[in-house]
Amino acid sequence: MVDADARSYHHGDLRQALLAEGLELARTGGPAAVSMREVTRAVGVSPNAAYRHFADREDFVHAVAAQSQRALAQAIADRVAATPDDLDPANASIERLRRVGLAYIDFARAERGWFELAFFTQDTQANAGIVTLDDEVVAPFQLLMDTLDGMVASGALQESRRPLAEWACWSAVHGFADIAVHGPVRWQPEPVIDALAAAVVEAAITGVRGTADAPAPVEQAV
Amino acid sequence: MVDADARSYHHGDLRQALLAEGLELARTGGPAAVSMREVTRAVGVSPNAAYRHFADREDFVHAVAAQSQRALAQAIADRVAATPDDLDPANASIERLRRVGLAYIDFARAERGWFELAFFTQDTQANAGIVTLDDEVVAPFQLLMDTLDGMVASGALQESRRPLAEWACWSAVHGFADIAVHGPVRWQPEPVIDALAAAVVEAAITGVRGTADAPAPVEQAV
DNA sequence: GATTGATGTGTACACCGTTCACATCTATGT
DNA sequence: ACATAGATGTGAACGGTGTACACATCAATC
Numbered sequence: 001m002v003d004a005d006a007r008s009y010h011h012g013d014l015r016q017a018l019l020a021e022g023l024e025l026a027r028t029g030g031p032a033a034v035s036m037r038e039v040t041r042a043v044g045v046s047p048n049a050a051y052r053h054f055a056d057r058e059d060f061v062h063a064v065a066a067q068s069q070r071a072l073a074q075a076i077a078d079r080v081a082a083t084p085d086d087l088d089p090a091n092a093s094i095e096r097l098r099r100v101g102l103a104y105i106d107f108a109r110a111e112r113g114w115f116e117l118a119f120f121t122q123d124t125q126a127n128a129g130i131v132t133l134d135d136e137v138v139a140p141f142q143l144l145m146d147t148l149d150g151m152v153a154s155g156a157l158q159e160s161r162r163p164l165a166e167w168a169c170w171s172a173v174h175g176f177a178d179i180a181v182h183g184p185v186r187w188q189p190e191p192v193i194d195a196l197a198a199a200v201v202e203a204a205i206t207g208v209r210g211t212a213d214a215p216a217p218v219e220q221a222v
Numbered sequence: 223m224v225d226a227d228a229r230s231y232h233h234g235d236l237r238q239a240l241l242a243e244g245l246e247l248a249r250t251g252g253p254a255a256v257s258m259r260e261v262t263r264a265v266g267v268s269p270n271a272a273y274r275h276f277a278d279r280e281d282f283v284h285a286v287a288a289q290s291q292r293a294l295a296q297a298i299a300d301r302v303a304a305t306p307d308d309l310d311p312a313n314a315s316i317e318r319l320r321r322v323g324l325a326y327i328d329f330a331r332a333e334r335g336w337f338e339l340a341f342f343t344q345d346t347q348a349n350a351g352i353v354t355l356d357d358e359v360v361a362p363f364q365l366l367m368d369t370l371d372g373m374v375a376s377g378a379l380q381e382s383r384r385p386l387a388e389w390a391c392w393s394a395v396h397g398f399a400d401i402a403v404h405g406p407v408r409w410q411p412e413p414v415i416d417a418l419a420a421a422v423v424e425a426a427i428t429g430v431r432g433t434a435d436a437p438a439p440v441e442q443a444v
Numbered sequence: 445g446a447t448t449g450a451t452g453t454g455t456a457c458a459c460c461g462t463t464c465a466c467a468t469c470t471a472t473g474t
Numbered sequence: 475a476c477a478t479a480g481a482t483g484t485g486a487a488c489g490g491t492g493t494a495c496a497c498a499t500c501a502a503t504c
Contacts, residue, residue, distance in 0.1 A: 010469060010482055036461060046484050048462080053482090057461065119404065167398065167407075167418050168425035175397025176389065182341065185389075196389050203390035207429030232451055232500060258492060268453050270493075275451090279492065 015053040017043045022064040023114075030116035034061050061120065068114035072107050073140045079103035080143065089154040090215035094205060097147050101173040101201040104140065108177035109193070115181060119174075144169060148208075156215050157208065165208040172204035237275040239265045244286040245336075252338035256283050283342065290336035294329050295362045301325035302365065311376040312437035316427060318369050323395040323423040326362065330399035331415070337403060341396075366391060370430075378437050379430065387430040394426035 108115035151157035373379035
């Protein structure tokens with residue numbers, strides 16, 4: 001067993017410490033700010049020590065990215081969970097989709113660096129698996145899929161329009177997030193960005209549903 | 223006057239040569255591949271020579287980015303110009319929007335590096351001006367705006383739905399491009415990506431128009 | 445024809461990722 | 475209890491990067 005004394009030759013839990021510091025650095029500077037030398041320096045260890053735990057920088061950044069992706073999934077899940085329960089099922093399921101989108105966008109705006117990082121899992125090429133991270137944590141993409149399935153179940157989305165809807169939604173929301181973080185929207189005042197985000201999300205919802213009309217609120221059977 | 227003899231002490235048109243080489247490097251590797259040392263090496267000049275023409279690397283990359291943005295605008299304009307003319311005005315204007323979107327996506331897929339670069343004009347913070355590049359070249363964003371305005375003129379888009387439509391369209395298309403280039407879609411076979419792209423663009427069009435129904439084809443008055 | 449400003453060079457510094465040989469400690473097997 | 479093996483951290487070093495400084499070279503101008 002290790003006692004994690006900071007002054008001992010062996011750090012105790014270096015891998016975890018490096019990841020934490022990496023997350024810190026990425027928070028403000030994104031993936032580019034994650035430097036092996038700086039991370040090891042901050043932890044108080046020689047630059048090479050990191051290579052006992054990670055193959056190379058890319059490997060390390062991917063490990064940090066997994067954490068930021070977890071944070072994104074959490075932000076979405078929280079916002080969806082807070083959906084008011086005084087809505088009829090169809091409109092409630094739409095509201096959940098709206099929340100998925102806005103949470104994604106707001107996370108990007110609030111945690112720019114982490115957002116950049118979360119989308120950095122790019123070339124992992126996890127063959128078939130899309131964006132599933134691991135089994136205990138629900139990846140953002142899965143949350144979106146479930147929400148859309150819920151819309152079909154509640155009658156808010158025709159079954160025939162369900163296929164590929166996830167790509168339309170993710171594209172719209174991710175695109176706006178990127179534009180809001182790296183593009184010209186970045187220079188707009190916050191309330192303007194809020195309004196644009198809302199418009200984009202509404203358009204995405206309309207786009208997948210095929211109509212701008214809200215479903216007629218029906219009393220749910222008891 | 224300079225005679226542009228490659229062997230003379232003064233290069234003749236170093237600035238242009240550096241930009242051309244930068245564009246070459248960025249084509250395959252994106253912004254990250256644009257290295258001052260490599261660019262100058264390729265041109266056959268000392269590393270510092272570049273600093274007589276560009277303040278620093280960032281300044282240089284932005285200059286190269288402007289060129290790639292031009293290429294993107296051109297790709298879009300070409301595809302829009304090729305719109306068949308046997309459509310009624312409303313459906314023709316919708317077809318043009320579809321072409322703007324698909325051209326954007328296909329450019330990203332075909333010229334991954336340039337696409338990354340084109341979106342790198344990010345922090346220029348050109349205060350009010352959105353994505354206008356310079357006056358002679360029409361920026362991609364302007365092409366989108368004009369197309370949407372055309373839809374209003376042709377009756378394909380209600381005037382009340384016009385505001386902010388550009389953001390919904392750009393977001394959807396840009397988001398999918400990013401996902402297709404950096405995200406999981408990258409690992410799908412080409413025909414699948416084509417299908418996804420088409421679905422995303424259709425959803426975007428439906429999203430801004432507020433309905434999935436095509437406008438009734440009306441004979442144009444003579 | 446001398447001078448001046450523009451342009452390119454050489455050297456150098458600080459940073460980076462990464463490798464190699466070596467030091468140190470922990471855990472294991474007798 | 476003790477040697478030993480494996481895991482973990484260190485130091486020095488290599489090649490890469492961006493870029494600052496002083497200097498060299500040329501073109502255009504008075």
